[in-house]
Amino acid sequence: MTAMEQIQLENIADCDYEIFALLKQRYSPRVFKDKKISEQHVHQLFEAVRWAASSQNQQPWRFLYAEKGSNxxxxxLDNLTNSNKTWAKNAPLLILTAYKKETNNGKENFHALHDLGLGLGAMTVQAQYMGIAMHHMAGLDYKKVQHTFSIPEEFHIATAIALGYYGGELEKLPPNLQDIEIKERQRMPQNQFAFKNCWETDQTK
Structure with a gap:
């Protein structure tokens, strides 16, 4: 078993309640197998987004993707923050995500970012099913990337994503990121974010 396979096993979520296996197995690595994501798999990922729920079926999500080695x-990569550049360069595929700011009748689409999230959630589960890891990144210069790719003003760049098959070599990461990669995963307990009947201000209950 390789080091990354061992890390993948250790990163399976220690759930308080049993959930779907693909959700437990999902995590966000910073190193990936040195293998191109097949065109078929790319289309399957976007097909998962295509059938995600969206308010009034507006489907405001948009994506721009590029394979490693392309301009x-x-x-x-150049528009990511420096901290993301150090590891995102390991990914075979990079994606920019965006959403349409207005509805088809010209009103502000308050739910557009929510719908983009629903689409990315569907993509993430589909990716996990195919052994593809997705690392979502907020750290990018969205204004600069909007200009770089001549993205119309009616769309707003939201995030970038690094994708690749699980695997690769941990040694490709600098020591500080290797430590983060093997660090135990932690999440807040349900009673800090899910409240029954009334809003709990004291989240220690």
Missing amino acids: AYAQI
Whole structure:
């Protein structure tokens, strides 16, 4: 068993209540197998988004993706924060996510970002099913990338995503990121975010 396979096993969520196995297995690595994501798999990922729920079926999500070695990939990478650049360069595929700010009748689409999230949630589960890891990134210069790719003003860049098959070599990461990669996963307990009947201000209950 390789080091990354061992880390993948250790990163299976220690759930308080049993959930779907793919959800337990999902995590966000910073290193990936050195293997191109097949065109078929790319289409399957976006098909999962296509059938996600969206308010009034507006489907406001948009994506721009690029394979490692392409000029577009280099441009996306260049617009990430320095901390993300150090590891995102390991990904075979980079994606920019965006949403349409207004509805089809010209009103502000208050639910557009919510719908993008629903689509990405569907993509993430589909990716996990195919052994593909997704690392979502908020750290990018969205204004600069909007200009770089001539993205119309009616769309707002939201995040970037690094994708690749699980695996790779932990040694490709600098020591500080290797430590983060093997660190135990932690999440807040349900009683800090899910309240029955009334809003709990004292989240220690």
